[in-house]
Amino acid sequence: MSTMHRPVTAPEEETLLSPKRGVRARPLFDPPIVKSALRQSFLKLNPATLIKNPVMFVVEVGAALTTVLMLRNLAAGAGQIGFEFQITLWLWFTVLFANFAEAMAEARGKAQADTLRRTKTETRARRLLDSGEIEIVPSSALRAGDVVLCEADEVIPGDGEVIEGVASVDESVITGESAPVIRESGGDRSAVTGGTRVLSDQIKIRISSNPGETFLDRMIRLVEGAQRQKTPNEIALNILIAGLTLIFLLAVVTLQPYAAYAVDTTKAGSVPSIVVLVSLLVCLIPTTIGGLLSAIGIAGMDRVMQHNVLAMSGKAVEASGDVTTLLLDKTGTITLGNRQAVEFIPTDGVTEAELADVAQLSSLADETPEGRSIVVLAKEKFGFRGRNILEHEAEFIPFSAYTRMSGVDWQGRRLRKGATDAVVKFVTEQGGRVPSSLTEASDRISRNGGTPLAVADGARALGIVHLKDIVKGGMRERLKHLRTMGIRSVMITGDNPLTAAAIAQEAGVDDFLAQATPEDKLAYIRKEQSLGRLVAMTGDGTNDAPALAQADVGVAMNSGTTAAKEAGNMVDLDSNPTKLLEIVSIGKQLLITRGALTTFSIANDIAKYFAIIPAMFVSTYPVLGRLNVMHLHSPESAVLSAVIFNALIIIALVPLALRGVRCKPQDAASLLRRNLLIYGIGGIIAPFPGIWLIDRVLGLLHLA
């Protein structure tokens, strides 16, 4: 009954619709990042690494080929050196731009990792030996299983679990949250993270990981790309674009004999040069998505991390976009962490006003949200103002775990409110008698999941204050948005089914799991998965571990146990269960960005055909000049403009790839309509003016 007095900091007053708190936004083109990315763009030209990206590898081979041909022509003094030089240059730019996009994403991830790494300062640890003696060792010498002592003002030397004692810890280095948190042995708040600082008391910690294997280390490696593995969807997309590349390769390679036949029968013009054929190939293969694909993936991971969530794999981020069922803990996620007064229930012979008055008086000094809510309710219902009773020699009785009551001694009256049995005991000790209606009301509220607070004025039991869960502001809309996106929300609560149903209805969740045990959660997840659904959940306790492991997306709270963190595939450093909703939208955004850029890339081809095909064959069939709908001023300029457009579009779309396509909560049909219009139809249209414009510029500069 003492949930109201948990020694936690004030509840977050943020609404769920303003999720950006704690997001460490970074300017898109941070100079040091750009500098390092530029350098990396050249290093990534190494064919051995580039071969992992088949599209860009083909472009590089094409660029190398034109370079050789250009040099040969230069030596022989033949060919159109100016044109060939420009084509070669832009083909290399195409590869470099793609490399730059990837390097940018990696560099941003690395910068994020460096921020994390800064928390990993070398400290000295006090290791407890089996003999009971203490030796001082550097934190890097600690191994899993070692036990260390930490007291106030010391930095915790490594990830571990509190096995003895309780302390308040400042975790602001990882969470950015300045309020200290309590870490104690046993229970679900036993995990501590290396680099955080003990503020008070002394704790004994069992170190849980070897140096270099902590969550932070793993995460840093992941974002730095060393361990980045392609996600399933990314591999499938790679297959698709590699397949398209192969098809266009066939189309371009065979164009040579086709053109030779045409030249042969017309006895006019010449077969397009290799340089022109390579240009056509590079323009047709999906270089836009090929160049940006890995950047999109890395940036997605990075965005998750900007929300202070560590994802253990890119796969987990991708899966979160697919989630169709969200398991949300009631307390802290759907409802405010604290309950609020909603009703005064007086016993026989007591008016509601009298009860409200005493309840308010006894709560005036109570700074807990529950206490404040009683003051507010009395004011709203009966217009009682908060009286300044301090002037009247009032003595406040703070809450204690022993009395489980709080209140005030004022003008000889002993006003108390607290747990029903405690107040009953208090009244009986004063010689008073407790009417059965009071205990009945109390039981009824308990049964329905509310919290009853009994109120007494000395020996007189006055009645019950009904405290109830309050659904967070904006939650209803938020859950409605989820439903629009096709995601079911399920509330998990320890409450009985009646209460759960009431809150579920109020919050607008699709389903609820009442009196949920960890086994129930696990069974529920399995049931959902057997229906083909993907489930995401948050958890912090050791007994959540099986469910976290079973869920497709399991977000463990950083404040949770090591077991929970090991079981999940993400860790929320802020320990904010609402974060699940952001993670889902980041996953969706990642997939949408990939789809949008693929569509755009493929749709672009139509315009490029109209630029290059007439240019290629106009010397053989002058009449094909009719297909030159953009009226590009010369065949060379047409080919060059298409190649330049193709290269520049990669750079132009880097910001989109890094930030992700905007994702509003919409149903799939409207989302598809919108994105098809922008990236499909837009992708067909956009290159026409783009190529035309480049052609004009080239003409003005006398480049082609």
Next chain:
Amino acid sequence: MTTSGILYIIVFFLVLLAITKPLGSFMADVYEGRRTFLHPVLGWVENLIYRASGVREEEEQRWTEYAASLLAFSLVSFVFVYFLQRLQGLLPLNPMGFGTAHPPAGATPVTPDLAFNTAVSFMTNTNWQAYGGETTLSYFVQMAALTVQNFVSAAAGMAVAMALIRGFARKQAKTIGNFWVDLTRGTVYILLPLSLLFALFLCARGVPQTLAHYIQATTLQGAHQTIAVGPVASQEAIKMLGTNGGGFFNANSSHPYENPTPLTNFIEILSMLAIPAGLTYTFGKMVGDTRQGWTLFTVMSVMMLGGFLICCSAEQSGNPVLTRMGVQTAHTQTQDGGNMEGKEVRFGIASSALWATVTTDVSCGSVNSMHDSYTPIGGLVPLFNLQTDEVIFGGDGSGLYGILLYAIVGVFIAGLMVGRTPEYLGKKIEQKEVKMAMIAVIATAFSILIFTGLTLDMHFKANGYWNPPGAAIANFNNGGPHGFSELLYAFSSASENNGSAFAGINVNTPWYNLMLGLAMLIGRFLFIIPTLAVAGSLAEKKKIPETSGTLPTQGLLFVGLLVGTIIIIGALTFFPADSLGPIVEQLLMHQGKLFSTIVFPFGS
């Protein structure tokens, strides 16, 4: 387009729409093993086949077993057809004596390469014909070899489509049906009864069905003429229904004995489309959502009608060169006008253009007019249809599984744009599906583009086996872009298992027979095997329940998406090639240049 042309297509489409649901629903019943009204009549045939062949009806196959069965069946079919042709001189029902020591004058000998080409052609449901039926093959070969393949190659295609549908419909299943059962059911309950009725109808309209000797006639001018006859109606019916297209006669359905009247013409076009159209409904019914089937039907209809409109208008506008010479080719009160070269006067522009569009949409390949004589744009429509991988209704079964592979690609790309791992009909589209769909698309593109390119580059020595000496392109009857169109069309037709020809090339040489045969094999089996792999992979997956977050795969939005995918991924690959063929030819025609002879008018 003329008013009568517009009316013709409207009536035609309404009739097609009307038969799609009943036929589709019936086919779903047949393949799902439910009793139909035909079971009391034909049930014993099915059972007899199972008993005779030892097929156990309830036994299910994994996709690998299913594919192995299909391949084994195809191999046996090939060997059978090959040897029947080679040995036709020793076999009965050969009144004209083909393949004997005394063949009729002008008969084409069945060489090993021609027999290979024809056997592959009929086994793969292509029905490319490098021979003229009435001057090459005996009645026995036409009936026992070719007509039988017309049935079973179509039934095999439908079986693969069923396997793929089951892949979508089933949940976490290891198997996708039994090839032998699907083959039997398709043949016994669908193809046989429909063909029987249709053949009787054709007989009634004057199509011959006889085993007698060709008729020796004396014309009014006193000239002697041999009129070829034979068991035509029986082959004609399944040739259309089975989307085969291999005519009894060289002139195919422009021959009055294959297609005597405008009514038979109408019904023959309809019969090409009947099963492919019906299968879209079968698909919808079997996956439990008929809207899905109608969506595919709409995609196919939009592309078919679009193609028809372009083709028909191009033909109706006629040839500007003739107009400039003072020939009246416009539509007037006394004539329909248009480009009538190579068309039958009794059919006219609209029904010829419709036939040309439909026969290349549905992978049939029969013709009632000569595509080679179409205006370039009119001829581009059939060529484009081939290059879409034959998914605009497509062949029996092959059209449906083809468009489903495109749907997989389309869903994969666009499906990402709704923020989920793409799924189609509740099945996640992942690596394996994408890989297999791409293999299928690449295989046909490879076959068309590479074989065309190779042939352009080929030169043969004197006295060689492959071809008469000189360039392979010397076999063309036309030069310039038109000759190129003929070649591109030939390999497109073979690779897509269509079988229609632009004609204009002498293709009965070992080089063309073998290369085209290879193209047919690639187009058939490198499409079917990946399709079955997809079926197996999909069947194993869970079915994800539909929510408002699921990509809607029914409705107009998806129609647009799928049409876009087919055009951009499927056909745009061929735009450079097409631009050197029909596209430039059309532009040149307006400048007054034609390519009727090998002598190229340029530079002269």
